[in-house]
Amino acid sequence: QVQLVESGGGVVQPGRSLRLSCAASGFTFSMYGMHWVRQAPGKGLEWVAVIRNDGNDKYYEDSVKGRFTISRDSSKNTVYLEMTSLRAEDTAVYYCAREDDETSSVGDYYYYIDVWGKGTTVIVSS
Amino acid sequence: DIQMTQSPSSLSASVGDRITITCRTDQSIDTYFNWYQQKPGKAPKLLIYATYNLQRGVPARFSGRDSGTDFILTISSLQPEDFATYYCQQSYRNIRFIFGQGTRVEMK
Numbered sequence: 041q042v043q044l045v046e047s048g049g050g051v052v053q054p055g056r057s058l059r060l061s062c063a064a065s066g067f068t069f070s071m072y073g074m075h076w077v078r079q080a081p082g083k084g085l086e087w088v089a090v091i092r093n094d095g096n097d098k099y100y101e102d103s104v105k106g107r108f109t110i111s112r113d114s115s116k117n118t119v120y121l122e123m124t125s126l127r128a129e130d131t132a133v134y135y136c137a138r139e140d141d142e143t144s145s146v147g148d149y150y151y152y153i154d155v156w157g158k159g160t161t162v163i164v165s166s
Numbered sequence: 167d168i169q170m171t172q173s174p175s176s177l178s179a180s181v182g183d184r185i186t187i188t189c190r191t192d193q194s195i196d197t198y199f200n201w202y203q204q205k206p207g208k209a210p211k212l213l214i215y216a217t218y219n220l221q222r223g224v225p226a227r228f229s230g231r232d233s234g235t236d237f238i239l240t241i242s243s244l245q246p247e248d249f250a251t252y253y254c255q256q257s258y259r260n261i262r263f264i265f266g267q268g269t270r271v272e273m274k
Contacts (some may be wrong), residue, residue: 075263085202085210085253087263099261135209142216150216151260152200156209 042066042155044136049160052126060121060160062136067155069117073139075153076110076121078132078162086132090139091119103129126164133159168193170256172266178274179244187239187269189254199237200255201230203248204268210253214239249273 048060062074076088089100089110098110109122119136138155170191179185189199198217202210212221214230217237227242237256241248254266 077265084268085204085255085265087255087265090261090263101262142219144216149260150198151257151263152212152215153202153210153255154212154215154221156211158209 042138044138044155044157046134046136046157046160049134049162051163051165053166054127054164056126057122057124058126058162060123060134060136060162062119062121062157064117064119064136064138067138069112070114073141073151074110074112074119075137075139076119077135077137077153077156078130079135079159080129080132083132088134089121092139123162126162128164131162131164133161135159168256168258168262168264170254170264170266172254172269174269175267176270176272178272180274181244181246183244185241185244185271187252187254189237189256189266190235191237191256192235193256193258194232194235196259198257199230199232200257201228201239202253202255203250204253205250213252244271 043065045063052058073092075090078086078088091098091110095112107125112119136157137153139151140154142150172189201214204210213224213228218230229240231238252269256264
Protein backbone atom coordinates (compact mmCIF):
# COMPACT_ATOMS: atom_id res chain seq x y z
CA GLN A 41 0.00 0.00 0.00
CA VAL A 42 1.00 3.62 -0.43
CA GLN A 43 3.04 4.70 2.56
CA LEU A 44 5.18 7.63 3.70
CA VAL A 45 7.37 7.23 6.79
CA GLU A 46 9.15 10.23 8.27
CA SER A 47 12.23 10.06 10.47
CA GLY A 48 14.93 12.31 11.85
CA GLY A 49 12.95 14.40 14.30
CA GLY A 50 14.19 15.16 17.80
CA VAL A 51 15.22 17.86 20.22
CA VAL A 52 17.74 20.38 18.92
CA GLN A 53 19.15 23.64 20.25
CA PRO A 54 18.35 26.96 18.59
CA GLY A 55 20.73 27.75 15.76
CA ARG A 56 21.57 24.10 15.10
CA SER A 57 20.64 21.92 12.12
CA LEU A 58 18.55 18.81 11.57
CA ARG A 59 17.74 16.66 8.54
CA LEU A 60 14.38 14.98 8.15
CA SER A 61 13.85 12.01 5.84
CA CYS A 62 10.71 10.55 4.34
CA ALA A 63 10.75 7.06 2.84
CA ALA A 64 8.07 6.43 0.23
CA SER A 65 6.71 3.06 -0.83
CA GLY A 66 3.79 1.57 -2.74
CA PHE A 67 3.89 4.00 -5.68
CA THR A 68 6.20 5.20 -8.44
CA PHE A 69 8.09 7.85 -6.47
CA SER A 70 9.61 9.59 -9.51
CA MET A 71 6.17 10.48 -10.87
CA TYR A 72 5.05 12.60 -7.90
CA GLY A 73 5.91 15.87 -6.29
CA MET A 74 6.50 15.83 -2.55
CA HIS A 75 5.69 18.37 0.17
CA TRP A 76 6.62 19.05 3.76
CA VAL A 77 3.87 20.50 5.95
CA ARG A 78 4.25 21.29 9.65
CA GLN A 79 1.93 21.78 12.60
CA ALA A 80 3.05 23.53 15.77
CA PRO A 81 1.57 22.20 19.04
CA GLY A 82 -2.11 23.10 19.22
CA LYS A 83 -1.92 25.13 16.02
CA GLY A 84 -2.99 24.81 12.41
CA LEU A 85 -1.25 23.41 9.38
CA GLU A 86 1.56 25.36 7.75
CA TRP A 87 2.92 24.52 4.32
CA VAL A 88 6.77 24.42 4.29
CA ALA A 89 8.08 23.34 0.89
CA VAL A 90 7.45 21.36 -2.29
CA ILE A 91 9.75 19.61 -4.74
CA ARG A 92 8.28 18.60 -8.08
CA ASN A 93 8.72 15.13 -9.51
CA ASP A 94 11.76 15.99 -11.63
CA GLY A 95 13.57 17.49 -8.63
CA ASN A 96 14.30 20.73 -10.47
CA ASP A 97 11.46 22.91 -9.20
CA LYS A 98 11.43 23.67 -5.50
CA TYR A 99 9.39 26.27 -3.64
CA TYR A 100 9.39 27.38 -0.02
CA GLU A 101 7.27 29.22 2.50
CA ASP A 102 8.77 32.64 3.18
CA SER A 103 9.77 32.04 6.81
CA VAL A 104 11.98 29.05 5.90
CA LYS A 105 13.50 30.38 2.67
CA GLY A 106 17.28 30.39 2.93
CA ARG A 107 17.23 28.14 6.01
CA PHE A 108 15.50 24.95 4.81
CA THR A 109 16.33 22.88 1.72
CA ILE A 110 14.10 20.22 0.22
CA SER A 111 15.65 17.48 -1.92
CA ARG A 112 14.88 14.02 -3.20
CA ASP A 113 16.73 10.84 -4.11
CA SER A 114 14.72 8.73 -6.54
CA SER A 115 17.18 5.83 -6.20
CA LYS A 116 16.16 5.62 -2.54
CA ASN A 117 12.53 6.74 -2.90
CA THR A 118 13.24 9.33 -0.25
CA VAL A 119 12.62 13.03 0.20
CA TYR A 120 14.60 15.14 2.64
CA LEU A 121 14.24 18.40 4.50
CA GLU A 122 17.52 19.93 5.60
CA MET A 123 16.82 22.50 8.30
CA THR A 124 19.47 24.97 9.44
CA SER A 125 19.51 27.95 11.82
CA LEU A 126 16.60 26.43 13.68
CA ARG A 127 14.40 28.66 15.82
CA ALA A 128 11.94 27.95 18.63
CA GLU A 129 9.10 28.74 16.23
CA ASP A 130 10.17 25.81 14.03
CA THR A 131 8.98 23.44 16.76
CA ALA A 132 6.27 21.30 15.18
CA VAL A 133 5.19 17.95 13.86
CA TYR A 134 6.57 17.74 10.32
CA TYR A 135 4.50 15.81 7.82
CA CYS A 136 5.79 14.46 4.53
CA ALA A 137 3.09 14.38 1.87
CA ARG A 138 2.61 13.26 -1.72
CA GLU A 139 1.38 15.65 -4.38
CA ASP A 140 -0.95 14.42 -7.08
CA ASP A 141 -2.14 16.49 -9.99
CA GLU A 142 -4.92 16.79 -12.49
CA THR A 143 -4.88 18.50 -15.85
CA SER A 144 -7.88 20.46 -17.05
CA SER A 145 -9.28 20.32 -20.55
CA VAL A 146 -7.36 23.49 -21.37
CA GLY A 147 -4.07 22.22 -20.00
CA ASP A 148 -4.06 23.85 -16.56
CA TYR A 149 -2.43 21.83 -13.78
CA TYR A 150 -4.05 21.46 -10.38
CA TYR A 151 -1.94 20.13 -7.51
CA TYR A 152 -3.15 18.67 -4.25
CA ILE A 153 -1.84 16.57 -1.38
CA ASP A 154 -3.46 13.13 -1.42
CA VAL A 155 -1.23 11.05 0.87
CA TRP A 156 0.29 12.04 4.22
CA GLY A 157 2.80 10.42 6.54
CA LYS A 158 2.22 10.17 10.28
CA GLY A 159 4.72 12.94 11.00
CA THR A 160 7.94 13.38 12.95
CA THR A 161 8.32 15.80 15.87
CA VAL A 162 10.95 18.53 15.94
CA ILE A 163 11.49 20.45 19.17
CA VAL A 164 13.82 23.43 19.13
CA SER A 165 14.81 24.27 22.67
CA SER A 166 17.86 25.10 24.71
CA ASP B 167 1.65 39.15 0.06
CA ILE B 168 -1.53 37.06 -0.24
CA GLN B 169 -4.13 37.57 2.48
CA MET B 170 -6.44 34.64 3.06
CA THR B 171 -8.92 34.21 5.91
CA GLN B 172 -10.86 31.11 6.91
CA SER B 173 -14.10 31.47 8.84
CA PRO B 174 -15.56 30.66 11.22
CA SER B 175 -12.75 29.48 13.50
CA SER B 176 -15.21 27.15 15.19
CA LEU B 177 -18.85 26.19 14.99
CA SER B 178 -21.28 24.03 16.93
CA ALA B 179 -23.71 21.91 14.97
CA SER B 180 -25.93 18.85 15.26
CA VAL B 181 -26.09 15.66 13.24
CA GLY B 182 -28.09 16.35 10.09
CA ASP B 183 -27.21 20.06 9.95
CA ARG B 184 -25.94 21.74 6.79
CA ILE B 185 -22.76 23.68 7.45
CA THR B 186 -20.54 25.92 5.35
CA ILE B 187 -16.94 27.01 5.85
CA THR B 188 -15.54 29.91 3.86
CA CYS B 189 -12.06 30.96 2.84
CA ARG B 190 -11.72 34.46 1.45
CA THR B 191 -8.65 35.50 -0.49
CA ASP B 192 -7.46 38.76 -1.94
CA GLN B 193 -5.85 36.90 -4.83
CA SER B 194 -8.47 34.89 -6.75
CA ILE B 195 -6.65 34.91 -10.09
CA ASP B 196 -4.37 31.91 -10.73
CA THR B 197 -5.83 30.39 -7.58
CA TYR B 198 -7.73 27.29 -6.61
CA PHE B 199 -8.50 25.67 -3.27
CA ASN B 200 -8.18 22.24 -1.72
CA TRP B 201 -9.96 21.17 1.46
CA TYR B 202 -8.76 18.80 4.19
CA GLN B 203 -10.24 17.23 7.30
CA GLN B 204 -8.10 16.52 10.36
CA LYS B 205 -9.01 14.57 13.47
CA PRO B 206 -7.01 14.83 16.71
CA GLY B 207 -3.64 13.09 16.58
CA LYS B 208 -4.07 12.16 12.91
CA ALA B 209 -2.71 13.39 9.61
CA PRO B 210 -5.06 15.42 7.44
CA LYS B 211 -7.28 13.81 4.82
CA LEU B 212 -8.05 15.29 1.40
CA LEU B 213 -11.75 16.00 0.78
CA ILE B 214 -11.98 18.37 -2.19
CA TYR B 215 -9.33 19.35 -4.75
CA ALA B 216 -9.17 22.08 -7.39
CA THR B 217 -12.09 23.89 -5.73
CA TYR B 218 -14.91 21.60 -6.91
CA ASN B 219 -13.68 18.01 -7.22
CA LEU B 220 -14.57 15.32 -4.71
CA GLN B 221 -11.65 13.08 -3.82
CA ARG B 222 -12.26 9.36 -4.44
CA GLY B 223 -13.89 7.68 -1.48
CA VAL B 224 -15.15 10.90 0.12
CA PRO B 225 -18.92 10.97 0.70
CA ALA B 226 -21.02 13.11 -1.63
CA ARG B 227 -22.32 15.20 1.29
CA PHE B 228 -19.06 17.16 0.98
CA SER B 229 -18.89 19.73 -1.80
CA GLY B 230 -16.81 22.73 -2.81
CA ARG B 231 -17.55 25.86 -4.82
CA ASP B 232 -16.40 29.40 -5.33
CA SER B 233 -18.15 32.74 -5.35
CA GLY B 234 -15.88 35.55 -6.43
CA THR B 235 -13.11 35.74 -3.84
CA ASP B 236 -14.83 33.26 -1.51
CA PHE B 237 -14.12 29.54 -1.63
CA ILE B 238 -16.66 27.44 0.23
CA LEU B 239 -16.84 23.94 1.70
CA THR B 240 -20.33 22.62 2.40
CA ILE B 241 -21.35 19.53 4.33
CA SER B 242 -24.97 18.95 3.38
CA SER B 243 -25.96 16.71 6.30
CA LEU B 244 -23.45 16.47 9.12
CA GLN B 245 -22.68 12.94 10.30
CA PRO B 246 -21.11 11.87 13.63
CA GLU B 247 -17.78 11.12 11.93
CA ASP B 248 -17.60 14.65 10.50
CA PHE B 249 -16.81 16.33 13.82
CA ALA B 250 -13.24 17.40 13.16
CA THR B 251 -11.14 20.39 12.09
CA TYR B 252 -11.28 21.52 8.47
CA TYR B 253 -8.59 23.41 6.58
CA CYS B 254 -8.68 25.12 3.25
CA GLN B 255 -5.48 25.33 1.24
CA GLN B 256 -4.95 27.97 -1.38
CA SER B 257 -2.69 27.18 -4.29
CA TYR B 258 -1.38 30.28 -6.00
CA ARG B 259 0.27 29.69 -9.38
CA ASN B 260 1.13 26.21 -8.11
CA ILE B 261 4.17 27.61 -6.29
CA ARG B 262 2.65 28.83 -3.03
CA PHE B 263 0.39 26.77 -0.86
CA ILE B 264 -1.28 28.58 2.01
CA PHE B 265 -3.40 26.86 4.63
CA GLY B 266 -6.31 28.57 6.30
CA GLN B 267 -6.42 28.91 10.06
CA GLY B 268 -8.78 25.96 10.46
CA THR B 269 -12.42 25.51 11.46
CA ARG B 270 -13.21 23.27 14.39
CA VAL B 271 -16.64 21.62 14.00
CA GLU B 272 -18.02 20.60 17.37
CA MET B 273 -21.16 18.83 18.48
CA LYS B 274 -23.88 21.13 19.79
